[in-house]
Amino acid sequence: MTIAPAGTSGSLEQDDSRSDRLVLEKPRTRRQRPSSQRSGTNFEMYSWIFMRMSGLLLVVLVLGHLLIMNILDGGVNRINFSFVAGRWASPFWRTWDLAQLWLAMLHGTNGMRVIINDYAERDGTRFWLKMLLYTSSFLVLLLGTLVIFTFDPNI
Template structure:
């Protein structure tokens, strides 16, 4: 009795000739977002730690001043979106590799999706609606950067 062993690179399921290859696009996204994240993260670290007074200058006023500039809002927003989607895609890959039950895989992927979407919405709201000096607030509760405004 002889047994046939398939070639090592044989796909587990038949090739689909139509439709989008989401695994390929996920793989490409991970590489492209990784390169962009390196630039964004090192730029973020350089501005926060090397320029000015360094780490001792990072406080509420520093963040308020930084996020008053639309350039830094977009920079930090892009970093947030790329990092969260990159991390979510990586977690999805781990779930695909290690969760053997189809139901468990689906549940975990939905949980990852919900977590990523919630964090994206909340993080984006914080970055783009942040106001260190809200109108109508009691003066004794406002940070020192608002006293001169």
């Protein structure tokens, strides 16, 4: 790790591209805010809150879903088309599944966004990985939503 006092002129300034450079600022200088805050929004804070709020709901929704589908009363062995038709006859379970789908997809996509930001170091790699993530998440979310709303037991 390179340690350099801020505002030092000379050869150190050419080294600004290095992300691992720890800059020691002069006393009483105003703190340089990260770029997301400079733009005036608090996106990362809302993302942090969303992960906790959605996580809390998902604990109930997903663990309930897994308990019913995989463990109770024969688990996965009793699941087939008529089982799904029976469950989705009830607005309660359709609402459950819709909430679960949206919260899990957004929670998972945001988690993947954080992981891409952490490990993909090149700007271009980060950009394209996130485009791939957002596009595929959008398509899966759209498909899942359409399936829940347009399900037809007499297909």
